[in-house]
Amino acid sequence: MRKKEILKKGISLALVAAMGASLCACGGGKSSDSSEPKHFYSVEYPKNLPAAFSNDLGNVKIFGDNLIYQSYNEDYTVCSVYQYNIVEQTEKMLWEGTSEQLEDGTTIKNSSVSYFAVDDDNSIYLYVYQSNVTEECLNRDYSATTYDDVIERIMEMWGETEDAAIQEWNNWISGEYTAEDGTVDYAKFMKDYGLEWESTERLLKVDENGNTVYEKVVRETNPNEEGQWTINCNGIYCDGNGNLYVMMNKWSNDGTSDEYYVDVYDSEGNSLGKIELAGYVSNFIRMPNGNVAIGDYSGDHYVLREIDVNTMTVSEEGIEGFDGSLESGAAAYGEDELLIRENGSLSICNMKTHEREKLLNFMDYNIPASSVNSFGILSDGRIAVFSGSYSNTQMKNVYDLAILTEIDESEMPKTERINVACMWLDSNVESMAIEFNKKHEGYHISITEYNDPDAETYDDMLRSFTTAVAADKSIDMVIFNDYSQVVNFASKGLMTDLYQFLDNDTELTRDDLMPNVLTACEMDGKLVCLPTSFSIQTVVGKASDVGTTPGWTFDEMKALLDSKPQGTQLFYGMTRSQALQLCLNLGYKSYIDSATATCHFDTPEFVAALEFANMFPEEFEGQEDEDSSVLMNEGKVLLSEFYLNDFAEIQMYEAVFNDKLTYIGYPTTEGNGAMISLNNIYGITKNCKHPDIAWEFLRQFYLPTDNENDEYSYGFSVRKDGFEKFCENAQKPLEDGGWTWGWGNFEVEIHPATDEEIAAIKDLVYNATAVNGAVTNEIMNIINEEAAYYFSGEQSAEAVADKIQSRMQIYLSETK
Amino acid sequence: MKQSVSKRKKRKKSVSGFFLAPSVVGVLVFFVLPFLVVIYFSFVDNPISKSFVGLENYINVITNSAFRTAFGNTMLFSAIAVPLAVILAMLLALMLDAGIPMYSQLRSSFLTPLMVPTASIVLIWQVLFDNKGVVNSWILKAGGDPVEWLKSSAGLFVIILLFLWKNLGYNMVLFLAALGNVPTDSVEAAELDGAGKIQIFFHVKLRYLSPMIAFTTILSMINSFKVFREVYLLTGDYPVGALYTLQHYMNNTFASADYQKLSTAAIYMSFVMIVIMAIMFAVEHWYGKDLEEE
Structure with a gap:
């Protein structure tokens, strides 16, 4: 009996152990550490950087203690490669190549370095590309060149x-x-364009004292050889034994063959052999054991495979699970570890266990992650990070070399964090945040991307973003991609009213900003968001067809079409679903009342919208040789959608339509039929711990700038005076007296905007009220699904409108 | 002596507790704790600020027209589908228990729907009940007007049919097992006393089947509250009003991060189910009391 009891207990224990073991996580696959870093650093920026850092730099890489970079002189006739020792803060030139130009500015000789690599002895390898115009071309007489030539x-x-060549000449070159x-x-x-070149590609090895160890011609080409192959070098790298790896791509000019391989040379420049590759390789990485690995995209993910120089093969097995492609490189960190960059952070990756440890987030140290070019470990253990990007405020490339020294957490300056969530980080926003951090001690704007790499559609990505942001109570600000996201968050009462800050700001008032943009950002009288810029979308048509007053109805549009010969189209390329979405965006506020969560789709207006959309084909099938500009000119296409960017475009449209144009807009029951699209929309959450500081950051986007050029990357400034300045600049005399713009067979001399044109644009922009993007994909899915029954003739527009009303009411009731 | 007995009892209890612990911890972690989290979310304003708002969410949800529509539709569906699922399954079981030919083939065919994935069933159902589907073509041939099966209140019929088709087999098997446990001597005694087949069924067999009736009713009720996959695949996130169920409401509020509404709706649903099950257990206890006494 006793034995039976012991046996029973033993079996039960074994079962418990089995159950417990099954709860343990299985290994395998990526084990990236997404937790906060446990290392802390102080940052310094060396003061005595080389003068070249104030100009444009070419290739830049950190190897050990050295920053190797390529720079040009002012007129780009001299290309030099320098070595800057970061620890000793000394610089020396390693190589120089010159270009030659004729008196008329034609370049006839070029020298540049395509790639460089450094070995453990601090010898540098350069892949030099030299080309010059052939003698025959130099002596040729071009004076008899004709148009046909x-x-x-x-x-x-x-x-x-x-x-096509004639079009190319007319549109872009002449x-x-x-x-x-x-x-x-x-x-x-x-x-x-007609010069013929001969070129030489060489490998050059220069030791740390500046002596040339070897110089080896890799390839020579001349135009007389009608070769069937094109060969390119894609990069060079060194391993721990001084072997040089040169990545090559050779493809046949008829497109039938494409080879990738690596030529390997020893430290004396002798060829060791050739390694065939399966396909394109994105980069080389030096492994902790000194071997070189190649990184490629096997399927849809990045894999590192080691090269075995003894057998001249690439390992079948690879190391996977990286976030990104390691294209800004990696640095050996320890015996088995690599320092790698994954998105916005630096991590240590153990090559044997694949475990990660995050060292730092770039943003935490005011290093622009989107601009990090190269990084490395210095001999004294500090981390060097080089970044370079174009600054819109300084209107030039700006370079930084940050040196990070590990410190104790207690030595870190105490700062209050303002966490900003976005789907994708914009480099301009990142720069503004870093600039703000540097000016405001005690506060730190930290921007984090919340995007789901496994999301298959944009809708899934939006949903993941919404869920992640809603679940994270540490988020103080949100950068929305979509106006519909704003509507979603604001309707739940998650956003702070920005008017409380704007109305108390000493430098900004409501009057400084575009009034219709402010209205677009309001919900229940509260300013729930602000964009950094906006754009305008409308419809243009001949004044003789549509009249001179903006705004019209569906009936007026139908009447216009009915008055034209059969076969005339309203828009070129517009489909039913596009037309329906436009109508919904335009009439959003008349169809949907977010405040009361009610909708009005069972109305004559919506039925008219369905009937309007039914005028367009389900799918557009254009003819191969069809040119929309010709159709518009011949009156076979009556209208065109117009995205306002500059005045030149409207002059082009006038040339195409061959008549004065009116910004007639999309058909609607109210307003001028134009739509505002809000770009880079910011909001401060109700949960923000330091709303005043969040506003202090946000207002940077709306303060007056000293930027004389006023060329916005996308859209118009939200500031009224910014838009007025845009209009003013459009009336200034153009450089070189003007320029020609071609579209198809049409060419127009662009002239400064006239007073009449300015007045029309201002009327358009200031009176645009409808907001693009309010209609979510969920709303469109419901409407498109039901509308299909009307478009196919199965049901009447009224019956479909009733069904849509029923389904949409449920959708809106859920949000209340 | 007494001390050693109580020591042994304590030791036995600790050993039992040790073996029970993993299951108890699992139930706590995977069932009880999430339920407590759900209750917590039903009392806060939103997932970001998480301020306590008392019964405000409960009032908002109960007055929300979408929730009321969903609740009403789910109750109506359950009120029709569950009794049908129980009664029809019982009748099928009785029929098979009577020893008809091809008993095992019929039993297997009734169980087959359980094995077929819902997504593939839905495709067939769409072909049958589409506006231009097979059913409407029969109706047209018969001189009638086509019905918008999936876009009108007639959709309820389609969903009930789909639910029954999926669940009858399983319930039938349960009833077959229960019928097998009806003591034959009670049936024979009733036959000897001159009872007819219907009298035997209602006064003898039904009594013994009452626990199984209660069980299948509860199971069918739970399944009816969970009917979502079929409707979602047939009609999407936002079907016509008559097909909009509680699961739609909860799925959509989750997608839009309205965790407080989702949690409140889940609490309401749990409460209703607890009440219904309590009533069911009470009825079953009263009806089967004399069997227990036996």
Whole structure:
């Protein structure tokens, strides 16, 4: 009996152990550490950086203690490669190549370094590309070049048909070679594009004392060889034994063959052999054991595979699970560890166990993650990070070298964090945040991306973003991609009213900002968000067709179409679902009342919208040789959607339509039929711990700038004076007296905007009230699903409108 | 002596507790704790600020027209589908228990729907009940007007049919097992006393089947509250009003991060189910009391 009891207990224990073991996580796959870093650093920026850092730099890489970089002189005739020792803060030139130009500015000789690598002895390897115009070309007489010669040359260069080449010449090239009196300098074009070059590619090894160890010609080409192959170098790298790996790509000019391989040379420049590769390789990485690995995308993910130089093969097995492609490189960190960059952070990756340990987030140290070019470990254990990006405020490239020294957490300066959530980090926003952090001690704006790499559609990504942001109570600000996200968050009462800050701001008032943009951002009288810029979308048509007053109804549009011959189209390329979505965006506020969670789709207005959408095809099938500009000019297409960016475009449309135009807008029951799209929309959450500081950051986007150029990357400034300045600049005399813009067979001389044009644009922009993007995909899915029954003729528009009303009411009731 | 007995009892209890612990911990962690989290979320304003708002969410949800529509539809569906699932399954079981030919083939065919994935069933159902589907073509041939099966209140019929098709087999098997446990001597005694087949069924067999009736009713009720996959695949996130159920409401509020509404609706649903099950247990206890006494 006793034995039976012991046996029973033993079996039960074994079962418990089995159950417990099954709860343990199985290994395998990626084990990335997404937790906060446990290391802390102080940051310093070396003061005595080389002068070249104030100009444009070419290739830049950190190898050990050295920053190797390529720079040019002012007129780009001298290319130099320098070595800057970060620890000793000394610089020396390693190589220099010169270019030559003729008196008329035509370049006839070029020298540059395509790639460089450094070995453990601090010898540098350079892949030098030198080219020069052939003697025969230099001595050729171009004065007899004709228009036909030019067209033939364009056809030859870009493989185009004659018609395409003529279009290319007319649209994009002729202007540069046409004098004010209309004469065309075909000879200059032929000199610029018709020269023949011969080139030499060399490998050069320079030791740390600047002595050339070897110089080896890898390839020579000349135009007389009508070779069937094109060969390119894609990169060079060194391993721990001083072997040099040169990544090559050789493809046949008829497109039938494409080879990738690596040539390997020893430290004396002798060829060790060739390693065939399966396909394109994105980069080399030096492993902790000194071997070189190649990184490629096997399927849809990045894999590192080690090269075995003894057998001249690439390992079948690889290391996976990286976030990204390691294209900004990696640095050996310890015996088995690599320092790698994954998105916005630096982590240590153990090559044997694949475990990660996050060292730092770039943003935490005011290093712009989107601009990090290269990084490395210095001999004294500090981490060097080089970044470079274009600054819109300084209007030039800006470079930084940050040196990070590990410190104790207690030595870290105490700062209050403002956490900003976004789907994708914009480099401009990142720069503004870093600039703000540097000016405001005690506060730190930290921007985190919340995007789901496994999301299959944009809707799934939006949903993941919404869920992640809603669940994270540490988020103080949100950058929305979509106006519909704003509506979703604001309707739940999650956003702070920004008017409380705007109305108390000493430098900004409501009057400084575009009034219709403010209205678009309001919900129940509260300012729930602000965009950094906005754009305008409308419809243009001939004034003789649509009249001179913006705004019209569906009936008026139908009447216009009915008055035209059969076969005339309203828009080129518009489909039913696009037309329906436009109507919904325009009439959003009349169809949907977010405040009361009610909708009004069972109305004559919506039935008219369905009937309007039914005028368009389900799918657009254009003819191959069809040119929309010709159709508009011939009156076969009556209208065009117009995205307002500059005044030149409206002049182009007038040339195409061959008439004065009216910004007639999309058909609607109210407003001028134009829509505002809000870009980079910011909001401060109700949970924000330091709303005043969040506003202090946000207001940077709306303060007056000293930027004289006023060329917005996308859209118009939200500031009224910003838009007014845009209009003012459009009336200034153009450089070189003007320029020509071609579209298809049409060419127009662009002139400064007239008072009449300015007045029309201002009327359009200030009176645009409908907001694009309010209609979510969920709303469109419901409406499209039901509307399909009307479009197919199965049901009447009224019956479909009733069904949509029923389903939409449920959708809206859920949100209340 | 007494001390050693109580020591042994304590030791036995600790050993039992040790073996029970993993299951108890599992139930706590995977069932009780999440339920407590759900209750917590039903008392806060939103997932970000998480301020306590008392019964405000409960009032908002109960007055929300979408929730009321969903609740009403789910109750109506359950009120029709569950009795049908129980009664029809019982009748099928009785029929098979009577020893008809091809008993095992019929039993297997009734169980087959359980094995077929819902997504593939839905495709067939769409072909049958689409506006231009097979059923409407029969109706047209018969001189009638086509019905919008999936876009009108007739959709309820389709969903009930789908529910019964899926669940009858399982319930039938349960009833077959229960019928097998009816003591034959009670049946024979009733036959000897001159009772007819219907009298035997209602006064003898039904009594013994009452626990199984209670069980299948509860199971069918739970399944009816969970009917979502079928409706979602047939009609999407936002079907016509008559097909909008509680699961739609909860799925959609989860997708839009309205965790407080989702949690409150779940609490309401749990409460209703607890009440219904309590009534069921009470009825079953009263009806089967004399069997227990036996």
